[in-house]
Amino acid sequence: MIQVAVMGHGVVGSGVTEILLNNSAEIAKRVRDEIYIKKVLDLREFPDSPIADRFTKDFSEIEDDDEIKIVVEVMGGVEPAYTFVKSCLLKGKSVVTSNKELVAKKGAELLKIANERNLNFLFEASVGGGIPIIRPLNQCLAANNVEEIDGILNGTTNFILTKMIEDSMSFEDALKLAQDLGYAERNPAADVEGHDACRKICILASMIFGKHVYPDGVHTEGITKVTLDDVGYAQSWGGVIKLIGSVKQNGGKHQILVAPMFVPNTNQLSSVDDVFNAILVKGDYTGDVVFYGKGAGKLPTASAVVADVMDCVTNLDRRRNIFWEDSKNESVMPFEDTMYSMFVRAYAVDKTDLDKRVSGVFGECSFIEKDNAPENEIAFVTPLMKYSDFDKACRTFEKDGFRVLSSIRIADF
Amino acid sequence: MIQVAVMGHGVVGSGVTEILLNNSAEIAKRVRDEIYIKKVLDLREFPDSPIADRFTKDFSEIEDDDEIKIVVEVMGGVEPAYTFVKSCLLKGKSVVTSNKELVAKKGAELLKIANERNLNFLFEASVGGGIPIIRPLNQCLAANNVEEIDGILNGTTNFILTKMIEDSMSFEDALKLAQDLGYAERNPAADVEGHDACRKICILASMIFGKHVYPDGVHTEGITKVTLDDVGYAQSWGGVIKLIGSVKQNGGKHQILVAPMFVPNTNQLSSVDDVFNAILVKGDYTGDVVFYGKGAGKLPTASAVVADVMDCVTNLDRRRNIFWEDSKNESVMPFEDTMYSMFVRAYAVDKTDLDKRVSGVFGECSFIEKDNAPENEIAFVTPLMKYSDFDKACRTFEKDGFRVLSSIRIADF
Numbered sequence: 001m002i003q004v005a006v007m008g009h010g011v012v013g014s015g016v017t018e019i020l021l022n023n024s025a026e027i028a029k030r031v032r033d034e035i036y037i038k039k040v041l042d043l044r045e046f047p048d049s050p051i052a053d054r055f056t057k058d059f060s061e062i063e064d065d066d067e068i069k070i071v072v073e074v075m076g077g078v079e080p081a082y083t084f085v086k087s088c089l090l091k092g093k094s095v096v097t098s099n100k101e102l103v104a105k106k107g108a109e110l111l112k113i114a115n116e117r118n119l120n121f122l123f124e125a126s127v128g129g130g131i132p133i134i135r136p137l138n139q140c141l142a143a144n145n146v147e148e149i150d151g152i153l154n155g156t157t158n159f160i161l162t163k164m165i166e167d168s169m170s171f172e173d174a175l176k177l178a179q180d181l182g183y184a185e186r187n188p189a190a191d192v193e194g195h196d197a198c199r200k201i202c203i204l205a206s207m208i209f210g211k212h213v214y215p216d217g218v219h220t221e222g223i224t225k226v227t228l229d230d231v232g233y234a235q236s237w238g239g240v241i242k243l244i245g246s247v248k249q250n251g252g253k254h255q256i257l258v259a260p261m262f263v264p265n266t267n268q269l270s271s272v273d274d275v276f277n278a279i280l281v282k283g284d285y286t287g288d289v290v291f292y293g294k295g296a297g298k299l300p301t302a303s304a305v306v307a308d309v310m311d312c313v314t315n316l317d318r319r320r321n322i323f324w325e326d327s328k329n330e331s332v333m334p335f336e337d338t339m340y341s342m343f344v345r346a347y348a349v350d351k352t353d354l355d356k357r358v359s360g361v362f363g364e365c366s367f368i369e370k371d372n373a374p375e376n377e378i379a380f381v382t383p384l385m386k387y388s389d390f391d392k393a394c395r396t397f398e399k400d401g402f403r404v405l406s407s408i409r410i411a412d413f
Numbered sequence: 414m415i416q417v418a419v420m421g422h423g424v425v426g427s428g429v430t431e432i433l434l435n436n437s438a439e440i441a442k443r444v445r446d447e448i449y450i451k452k453v454l455d456l457r458e459f460p461d462s463p464i465a466d467r468f469t470k471d472f473s474e475i476e477d478d479d480e481i482k483i484v485v486e487v488m489g490g491v492e493p494a495y496t497f498v499k500s501c502l503l504k505g506k507s508v509v510t511s512n513k514e515l516v517a518k519k520g521a522e523l524l525k526i527a528n529e530r531n532l533n534f535l536f537e538a539s540v541g542g543g544i545p546i547i548r549p550l551n552q553c554l555a556a557n558n559v560e561e562i563d564g565i566l567n568g569t570t571n572f573i574l575t576k577m578i579e580d581s582m583s584f585e586d587a588l589k590l591a592q593d594l595g596y597a598e599r600n601p602a603a604d605v606e607g608h609d610a611c612r613k614i615c616i617l618a619s620m621i622f623g624k625h626v627y628p629d630g631v632h633t634e635g636i637t638k639v640t641l642d643d644v645g646y647a648q649s650w651g652g653v654i655k656l657i658g659s660v661k662q663n664g665g666k667h668q669i670l671v672a673p674m675f676v677p678n679t680n681q682l683s684s685v686d687d688v689f690n691a692i693l694v695k696g697d698y699t700g701d702v703v704f705y706g707k708g709a710g711k712l713p714t715a716s717a718v719v720a721d722v723m724d725c726v727t728n729l730d731r732r733r734n735i736f737w738e739d740s741k742n743e744s745v746m747p748f749e750d751t752m753y754s755m756f757v758r759a760y761a762v763d764k765t766d767l768d769k770r771v772s773g774v775f776g777e778c779s780f781i782e783k784d785n786a787p788e789n790e791i792a793f794v795t796p797l798m799k800y801s802d803f804d805k806a807c808r809t810f811e812k813d814g815f816r817v818l819s820s821i822r823i824a825d826f
Contacts, residue, residue, distance in 0.1 A: 019556055019698065030555060030734065124552075130699035132549035139537075139545045142443060143432055143719035268705060271684050285432065285716035286543035286706060292681060293702035303698035306556035314734065321443065321727065 001034045002313050005062040007084055008075035009042040009055070012098050012125070015302025016072055020309070021050065027306070031313045038068055041075075041084075063087050070312045072305060073097040082106050089113045089121065094316070096308040098125035098301055104199035108212035108326035118319050122308040127153065127200045128277050130300025131293035132307075137207055137281060138322055144283030146208040148248035150413040153200040155275035155295045156184045156191040157223050157243045161260075162273045164231050165240050171226060183275055193222035194243060194258040201245030204279070205256050206324045208247070209331065213256060217329035219338070221259040229370075230406050233345060233379045236370045239264040242272070244411060248282075253333035261411040262343050269411075280413060336388035341410040343368075344394075345379045347403040354378065361397045362390075378402075381410060414447045415726050418475040420497055421488035422455040422468070425511050425538070428715025429485055433722070434463065440719070444726045451481055476500050483725045485718060486510040495519050502526045502534065507729070509721040511538035511714055517612035521625035521739035531732050535721040540566065540613045541690050543713025544706035545720075550620055550694060551735055557696030559621040561661035563826040566613040568688035568708045569597045569604040570636050570656045574673075575686045577644050578653050584639060596688055606635035607656060607671040614658030617692070618669050619737045621660070622744065626669060630742035632751070634672040642783075643819050646758060646792045649783045652677040655685070657824060661695075666746035674824040675756050682824075693826060749801035754823040756781075757807075758792045760816040767791065774810045775803075791815075794823060 004020075006013055020027065020037055028034045039062050040046075040055045049055065059080075062068055071088045073095060075081045081102050085095050089110060097103065103110075103123045114121035124134045128151075140146055152158050156178055163174035175192065178184035190196045198220040205213040223243050234241045242263045247256040263270045268290050272278040277295030282288055294300045311320065344362070348354065358365050358380055365380040373379070382390065394404050417433075419426055433440065433450055441447045452475050453459075453468045462468065472493075475481055484501045486508060488494045494515050498508050502523060510516065516523075516536045527534035537547045553559055565571050569591055576587035588605065591597035603609045611633040618626040636656050647654045655676045660669040676683045681703050685691040690708030695701055707713045724733065757775075761767065771778050771793055778793040786792070795803065807817050 023556065026558075027556070130696070131702055132552045135552055136545035136549045139548055139720050139724075140716075142723045143436065143440070143716040145439075268684065271681065283543070283716065285712040287710070287713055289544055289704070289706035291549075291702070291704060294700045297700070299698040300700055303553075303556040303696065307552050310555045311552075 001036050002069055003036050003038040003067045004070040004072060004309060005039040005041065005068045006037060006072045006074065007041040007062065008073065009040055009044070009046060010074065010076070011298045012301045012305065013074040015298040016074060016305050017051065019302055019306045027310060031310050033313055035309065035313060038065065059084055063091055068093060069316060070094045070096065070309055072309060073099055073102070074305065075099070076101070078102055078105055085110060086113065089117065089119055092117060092119065094120040094312045096122045096305055096312060098123070098305050100126040100196070100199040100203060104202045104215050107203065107206060108324060111323050112326070115319060115323055118317070120312045120315060120320055122311060122320065122322070123203070124308050125301045125304035127203050128279060128291065128293065129295040129297060130304050131277060131279070131291050131295060133279055133291050134207070134322070136291065137204065140281055140283050140286060140289065141208065144285045146281055146283050148282040148413060149201070149204050149208065149279065150244055150246045150269065150411070151201065151279035152242055152269055152272050152277050153197040153245045153279070153295065154191055154243060155277055156188065157197070158272065158277070159183050159275045160192070161223060161226070161241055161243065164226070164228060168228060170228060171224065192224050194220040197243060197245045198258045201247055201256060201258060205247040205254060207322070209254060210324050211327040211331060212324055213254065213327070213332060214329050217332050219257040219259070219335040223260050225406060226260050227406065230345060230408060232370050233343065233368050234262050237262060237343070237368050237381070240270050241408065242269060246413070250333060250339070254331050255333045255338050257335065257338060259409050261409045263411045267411065267413070336386070338387050339384050340412065341384050342382045342390055343379065343408045343410060344382060344404060345377065345406045346397070347405055348376050348378050349401040351378070357400055361393045361400070414449050415482055416449050416451040416480045417483040417485060417722060418452040418454065418481045419450060419485045419487065420454040420475065421486065422453055422457070422459060423487065423489070424711045425714045425718065426487040428711040429487060429718050430464065432715055432719045440723060444723050446726055448722065448726060451478065472497055476504055481506060482729060483507045483509065483722055485722060486512055486515070487718065488512065489514070491515055491518055498523060499526065502530065502532055505530060505532065507533040507725045509535045509718055509725060511536070511718050513539040513609070513612040513616060517615040517628050520616065520619060521737060524736050525739070528732065528736055531730070533725050533728060533733055535724060535733065535735070536616070537721050538714045538717035540616050541692060541704065541706065542708040542710060543717050544690060544692070544704050544708065545717070546692055546704050547620070547735070549704065550617065553694055553696050553699055553702065554621065557698045559694055559696050561695040561826060562614070562617050562621065562692065563657055563659045563682065563824070564614065564617070564692035565655055565682055565685050565690050566610040566658045566692070566708065567604055567656060568690055569601065570610070571685065571690070572596050572688045573605070574636060574639070574654055574656065577639070577641060581641060583641060584637065605637050607633040610656060610658045611671045614660055614669060614671060618660040618667060620735070622667060623737050624740040624744060625737055626667065626740070626745060627742050630745050632670040632672070632748040636673050638819065639673050640819065643758060643821060645783050646756065646781050647675050650675060650756070650781050650794070653683050654821065655682060659826070663746060663752070667744050668746045668751050670748065670751060672822050674822045676824045680824065680826070695826070749799065751800050752797055753825065754797050755795045755803055756792065756821045756823060757795060757817060758790065758819045759810070760818055761789050761791050762814040764791070770813055774806045774813070
């Protein structure tokens, strides 16, 4: 019998105990051992839980219990999760977590402690919810150099964008609907500002480069500035707007960012709608591989956590080969150097010599027309440009009497 | 140092040696040991190979070499692969294979031998080429009941169907193009008749049910009868024709078959084009998860083989948890009992009272119109029917002066 503790009894945590209890016979058969939930840590009371007597509010009851070999952390947030997880590892317990913020901000340190003690620190559920991605990526990495990852990593923003695209709903209305349906938090900043997607692309980037990429150094744009006009121009251009987390090698540096992008309809990611996530992995041998599914939700995420627990049980005495070194984000390409073609929507006081004036500033551009566009609005796609050059060009452009209303990257994957 | 042998130096085999030789330092770092190719078995001569001196035509040089701990089988076909693999396992060597025919026909027996000897018998590359599917599926299975799998499992037929759909190319012309491009063999039967897809769905079915499903007992239709008319009707209906391998639980039995199906444009599998494969896995907790990528090709497939070899190296003394029992296909639902809505295209001598005559035989049907349809052609979709009832209905229908020209299942996933 293997004794485990679950820290946190919220959405994911209650799903984890539910699966471990309801499927205990099946699980025992697969791992050839019984998994027993000895403690559940939560500050709230759950008198109706079938294991109400095993709840505790006191972390030391887990930390100091040498019989507990595996601890599940599903509390979310950096503190107290970080302190608790670190203590558990230092006490010789393997840890499974779904906490992307913890892994994105403290992964290198926690992996190092686990490594030194031959323990497992697993986090399949931290990216893509129930979609297997961390372990398959590790498998891809076994015989491939993974050169690039691009993903729709946040279900809430993808739901909002889908409603804007398919039902011409405004951002505000779509956000409200997402909140009413329980897809978005009352305070939606972590989702709509791109922070959640940023944590996930940082975890994936850390894996493929073997060096920690910290979210603080990664340029992150959300979807709050995306308008129905932009959505309409994307459609005329032959694509859709998606919030993309992207990382790739570029001249010895890692180009990594989170931003809305124009994705052409011919790309597999363009048809990923609603709360679904999809992650495109480009390996030098495998070519393009895409993993698709629900990126969040109680049971999908909990089932990924349970799969990690089972992996820990069958590998109690050996560490899985997941590791990256610490870094100071020194390999992250400065945002100003990142290269994209840009979609530009602008207000033009007068349109005399438009083509010449635009190309004079941005280089050869292709214009996009849209039905019902305001008379003084223009839209075009620039050539591939360094962000610093683009930014400079925008300022020159505005001195010539234009006003840039939006600028959105064109996906290049 | 771990010594391995590679049996077969064809497309995949030469890719395996290429990756193992070119990436040896990277691989050694990841598995913390050096992988050395001691022997390559092939009846042909390869004097230009950098390891020409390690080639042999004599299997006993591998079988009897106790230093060789892992053997890669990439010869294809059942014999002599089966005899060689079995001998290797009996001699205590772990085996990695990309040979779907071998796994589909002999998997239970070989897994049993491996199991009894605490050896690994791994076959990630046998399904989906470079797409990680066997290991992620095993991970899904850890905490889920996988209730259904539907997949586009054969790249050659998907390429042919894509050309028929997008370029209105006839089956014959598309097949010829596939052959000219090297996607299809000179004798294309294994692909176009569905046998290759059948072997793959049998492997996946065996995994999720824990019991071997043999290809012989699985109804298999290829794409040779699909016409451009059918493709056109599918378009009018709002979808595309794809060759689908499907398996699911249905009333205590396993409904499994390979057949062309109408897939609606709203389904993720509808946009999987050209030589790409995609596998939809439905878990009770994860919901729908899709794995997408190139299902064949030298380097994608070889990289999956190498990943398995690396897994063997890091688990030389412990068996991965992949296993199914032998069976006599007793749980496979008889083909006559499988349930689908059917698309029917028929020739009608006269169209008097058409609606009544069709619904009198098949039940409430919805008719499909298509531009440029021959005057006497009709097309409709039946309600959900058992195949035996559908077959009977077709005979009644033909007695009433109709001639059934094609019948194609409607995807229900």
